[in-house]
Structure formats: C-alpha cells, structure tokens
Amino acid sequence: MTDTQTQAIRNAATEAERRALSSRLRGVVIGWGPVIGLILLWQLLAVSAGAVFFPPPFQIAETLVDSLFSGDAGTAFLNMDMLSEVGASLARILLGFALGSIGGCILGVLIGLSRQTGDYVNPIIDFLRSIPSTATIPLFIILLGGSDWMRVAFIAWSCSWFVVINTAAGVRSIEPGMLEMARLFRVPRPRQIVRIVLPAAMPQIFAGLRVALTAAVLFSVVSEFYLAVNGIGFQIVQSQRRFHIEEMWMWMVVLAVVAWGLNAILHEIEGHVLRWHKESKQR
C-alpha cells in the first residue's frame, strides 16, 4: 500500500469520525437547547415580571447552593440538617420500594405461574389496585400510627401493584415448553423459579420496577405532606406555611434531583441485569 493510499484511508476515517461526532453534537444541541432555552425564558420572565410564586431559576439555584454549603468546616461546609432531611425521605423511598417490589414479585410469580390461581385471585387484585392508593393513607395512620413504618408500609403497598401486574404478565409469557423441559429433567420447583422463570420475566419486571420507583418517590412525598416531622415533602409544606416561596422551590428542586438520581441508578442496574436480553435481541 502506498503512502498516499494510507493517507487517503486515514483521511476518510477521520472524516467519518468527525461527521459522527458532529451529528452527535447536533443531537445534544437539539436535545438540550430547548431545556436551556426554557430555563432562560423563565429567568427572563420572572425577573422582568417580578413573579412572586415563580422565582427566577438562578435565584433558586443560589438558595440551594447557599443552604447546602451553610455548614461548618467539620462537615466540609455541608449543611447536615438539610442532608438528614433528604436522607429521611430517601430511606423511606428505598425501603418502601424494596419491600413493595419483593412482595409484588412474589405475588406476580404466583399469579403468573398458575392460570388457576390467577383466575381465583385476579378480581381481588384488580379491585385492590383500582383503589387510588393515596386514599388509604388515613387507614394506614389508623393501623400504624404516625410512625415511619406507616409511611414505609404505605409506599410499599402503593408501588407494589405495578410490579405485580408486570411480573405476572412476564411470567405468563414464558414459553411453556421451557418449563415442561425443566419438569422433564426433574429440576426442583424453587430452582425452576430462580433459574428459568425470574430471568425470563426480568425485562417485564424491570418495566414494572421503573414505574414503581417513580411512584415510590411520589407516594413518599404525599405521605410527608399528610403527616410527618421530617423529609423533603415535610419541608415543602413547612416553607409553604411560612410563605418562603424560594425555599419551597429549593426543596422541589432537591426532590427532582432525588427522583432523577434514583431513576438513573435503576437504569444503570437494568442495563447490567438485562445485558443478555439486549444482546439476544440484537442478534
């Protein structure tokens, strides 16, 4: 191969690379442009109109940074009070989500595996999940008082239904031949469930988990609005009562960050767990 040829190939390669990069760059600009544009528009309108209820976003950001770093040197200037409020909400969300997902998975597998069980139980489940779950908060308070267990149980109950439905659908869609084969080879039932049923239903289970996580964030906020002594939702209500609009927005932003963060983590986990699924689909 002559030098000019190699040069040409190299040029073509860098050209293609450059084009791919510029198209990706354009994608980022097209995607994020409107987001930044909207924030700037909000800023402009809020500053010029002096909107009381919609303070300028930069001011909200400033409030957030100021109060987050208002701690002393011992804690790297982080405001520990603020972090403990976030921690309280986070613990409720995660615990409620975990309990609800595990319970939902178990129930979903039971219903999905046997058509007969499903026939008997489905109407009850359809009814229970039709209840707008926030309507049950007063009942959870009667049953468990004002404790954190009340909130965790409420979150678990509320977000479990999304997992139940998706798990059952996933389990039901398993190729019957696969289970028959396992029975033929005398694979014990628990092993069948762990090695065949759950992996096969995993894509659907994750679809349910995604909805359930968003729901867990939502329901934790509602439970903190209704009755709590700490947490992000409680802080939002407190700022409202004191008419501290900026602080209220700050806590809403904190909530948004928590919601995004949890979603991103679940997305990451899903990518790992379902790698085989994506690869098999590509083939």
Place this chain on the structure above:
Amino acid sequence: MKENVELGTPPTAERERSTDRASATAAPRRRSSRRLWRGVAGALAFGLLLELVTRSGLVSARFLPPFSEIVANVFLLFGREDFLSALGVTLGAWLLAFVITVVIGVSLGVALGLSDLAYRMTRTLIDIIRPLPAIAMIPLILLILGRGLETALVVTVLGSVWPVLFNTIAGVHDVDPLAKQMARVFAYTRPQVLTRVVLPSASPFIAVGIRLSASVALISVVTVELIAGGSGLGAFIGTIGATGNSVALVYAAIVVTGLLGLAINFAMELVQNRVFAWQQRTVEG
C-alpha cells in the same frame, strides 16, 4: 374500500368459516365462564377469610372490622348526603381534568410526533420532566389558586398528561412513512392524511395512554382533596379517618373509592373495545 371488495370471500366460503369459528369460540367461552365463577369464588373466599380473621379474634376489630360490617357501611354511606356530594365532587373534578388532559395530550402529541425536528427537540425535555412528581406542586398551587376545583385541575392535568402525551407522540411518530406518502400520492390533503392515516394508525397507542392517564388522574384528584381538605372523597376519608371513631366507615369509603376506580377502568376498557373493534378484527384475521 376497494380492497375490501376484492378481499371479500364468496358467500359459501364465508359460511363455512363462520361455522368453524363457532366451534372455535365455544372453548374460550367455556373458559371465560369458568374464569368468572372462579373469580366470584375467590372474592367470596377472601371476604369470608377477612370475616373469620376478625371474628376469631386473630386481628382486633379496632384495626380490621368484620367484613360484613364494612359491606354494611358501604350501603350506609350511600344514604349519607355529605358522602354523595363528596363522590359527586370527585367524579366531576376527575371528568373535567380527564377531558382537559386528553385534549392537551393528544393535540400536543400529534403536533410533536408529526415533525421530526419537534420530536427530537422535546425528547430530552420530556425525559427530564417525566420522573418528577407533579403532586409535589400541590402546596405551591394551593398558595396561588387556593383550595378548590382549580387547584385539583392544574395539579391533575400537570401530573396525568404524560401517558397520553408519550403514547400519542410515539404512535404518531411510528406511523409508516410509506403509508403517509401513499396517501399524498392519492391527492389526500394534509388534514386528510392526519385524520385518515395518521390518527387511525396511532389510535391504539393513544387509547392505551388515555387509559393510563385516566387512572393517574383519579389518584391525583383524590390526593389533592386529601392534602388540601375541603370537599371530595379524599377530604371525606381524611376527615372520618382523623375522628377515628368508625374504622369500618373508613374502610367502606376506601372500598367505594376503589369501586369508582374500577368503574373508570371498566368504562375505559369498554370504550376502547368498542372504538377499536376493527383493530382486534385485523389482528384475528
């Protein structure tokens, strides 16, 4: 239209097929009636279990009143004027919010789904907004609009518009471009392409989104009522829960709220089956 005529089978073949179909549907019908009986049996057994659990003293009646008492309280509730008005308020707010949600979601979704640039420009924005709970804005909206229908409407539309919006965008965006071009070749105007090609082919997606939005909207309306107080089922349950002297009444009110949710789901399914019967037929055929 022409296609149908050409594809239509001769009468004899049609008759043969219909007898075939009759024998083929007998089994599913038997199966669906068996499912119905099993469902009824399951529900009765569940009720009996709840009754026994309390009657035997396993669970204190302070936490779980006997099932029969809950059922009796459901009937009692329908005789109470304040409850009926709460039910009406919730249903009215839900209906209004639902209609606004569908109108906004579908029209915005069609607009965003039709243009490729708009689709790409809004995808990131929507991904950012989607996981945020609109319910977190209740305290803010309460400050601005006060306790009442407007607050419920704003929060509910903000929270429940997403499923319709996504599904409409996805459905409209996924329409076969060839079908659109074909319609253009046959001299359809742009609005005609929209109503005769794009919307029919996107409608199954849209219908699923509408159903999801309907249930999200009910949750949202009840939540606003619960947090804000005032009127509606959420506020009613909150009040009787706080007085704490009749647990059975709280259970009964929750049961009625569940029935309302069930009725809404059922109505959505009914409408969907009616409107999209053609779709199921094409799937079968």
